[in-house]
Amino acid sequence: MELDLSVLVPCYNEEQNLPELYKRLTQICSATRGRYEIVLVNDGSTDGTWPMMSEMAAQDRHITSINLSRNYGHQIALTAALKHCRGKRALIIDADLQDPPELLPQMMALMDQGYDVISGKRIHRKGESWFKKTSASGFYRVLNMLSDVKIPADTGDFRLINRKVIEALNAMPEAHRFIRGLCALAGFKQVSLDYTRHARFAGKTHYGLHHMIQLAVTAVTGFSVRPLRLTFYFGLLLAAIGALLLVYVLGSWLMHRTVQGWTSLAILIITLQSIQFIFLGIIGEYLARTFVESKHRPLYFIDGMVQNGVEVQ
Ligand code: UDP
Ligand code: MG
Numbered sequence: 001m002e003l004d005l006s007v008l009v010p011c012y013n014e015e016q017n018l019p020e021l022y023k024r025l026t027q028i029c030s031a032t033r034g035r036y037e038i039v040l041v042n043d044g045s046t047d048g049t050w051p052m053m054s055e056m057a058a059q060d061r062h063i064t065s066i067n068l069s070r071n072y073g074h075q076i077a078l079t080a081a082l083k084h085c086r087g088k089r090a091l092i093i094d095a096d097l098q099d100p101p102e103l104l105p106q107m108m109a110l111m112d113q114g115y116d117v118i119s120g121k122r123i124h125r126k127g128e129s130w131f132k133k134t135s136a137s138g139f140y141r142v143l144n145m146l147s148d149v150k151i152p153a154d155t156g157d158f159r160l161i162n163r164k165v166i167e168a169l170n171a172m173p174e175a176h177r178f179i180r181g182l183c184a185l186a187g188f189k190q191v192s193l194d195y196t197r198h199a200r201f202a203g204k205t206h207y208g209l210h211h212m213i214q215l216a217v218t219a220v221t222g223f224s225v226r227p228l229r230l231t232f233y234f235g236l237l238l239a240a241i242g243a244l245l246l247v248y249v250l251g252s253w254l255m256h257r258t259v260q261g262w263t264s265l266a267i268l269i270i271t272l273q274s275i276q277f278i279f280l281g282i283i284g285e286y287l288a289r290t291f292v293e294s295k296h297r298p299l300y301f302i303d304g305m306v307q308n309g310v311e312v313q
Pocket of ligand 2: 096
């Protein structure tokens with residue numbers, strides 16, 4: 001491996017953050033005294049992010065800029081960065097400086113002690129809404145209840161990983177990617193480092209409710225078939241209740257007390273029917289994901305790349 005460290009940054013409409021990000025990353029990376037690169041991935045931004053990052057890469061050989069053909073989402077942009085990085089170690093970080101790059105020396109020290117993954121654990125979050133904080137912490141709890149791999153609570157993608165882990169992540173081909181889950185699945189020696197998550201340097205979050213729900217569904221369906229099993233057990237439970245009801249109804253009929261009540265019947269039908277549809281939906285979700293995965297389409301296309309000061313693609 002020719003480089004000691006790669007810093008991976010997915011960027012979507014981050015032109016206001018790039019200059020500050022560049023300044024702080026350069027400062028912190030050059031202090032490590034190793035050979036480093038900063039891999040900036042433009043995820044189909046609609047502002048001046050790409051012209052700015054390609055110019056940066058043309059000026060500074062430490063910068064590799066990759067232009068994706070459209071907006072694919074944070075996890076795929078990160079996947080592209082992981083595929084193209086050349087360092088023995090990789091620091092994954094957001095472009096908005098919510099996660100302080102100044103944690104790098106501490107992370108490097110832990111890696112020197114033999115850890116393969118050092119993930120940042122958010123103990124405080126600044127500048128994020130009550131809703132975002134509560135939903136994020138609820139998300140990790142539900143996820144760990146449902147899924148087979150244990151994803152440490154309150155860790156995002158901000159982490160330092162070594163080549164072993166980079167290769168493990170690159171070897172996982174799925175199109176629905178939840179990288180912190182894949183990282184937990186890979187195993188190796190993992191440790192977390194507490195930090196305070198800051199407010200965005202500039203701009204506002206791209207992860208609205210819709211994206212968070214999408215990521216949560218990817219996380220659950222990607223790491224667990226438990227929802228499918230739960231539907232089966234729930235069916236068994238309902239069947240048992242049904243059998244008890246049958247005994248009651250037959251008993252009343254034998255004792256010539258005809259059961260009254262269209263209302264209760266109608267309620268039962270509606271309830272059972274809606275539960276059935278919910279379960280069909282769950283099955284459909286898995287089926288749809290199997291369908292998408294079975295096509296084996298490339299995860300992204302690259303529409304330009306500047307490396308070592310020249311356009312390479
Ligand atoms: N991002 C991306 N593609 C997208 C949305 C976001 O590459 O479609 C990047 C974004 O530029 C940032 C990181 O992913 O570097 C995290 O996004 P954001 O800060 O909006 O999410 P939050 O920190 O609020 O969860
Ligand atoms: Mg952010």
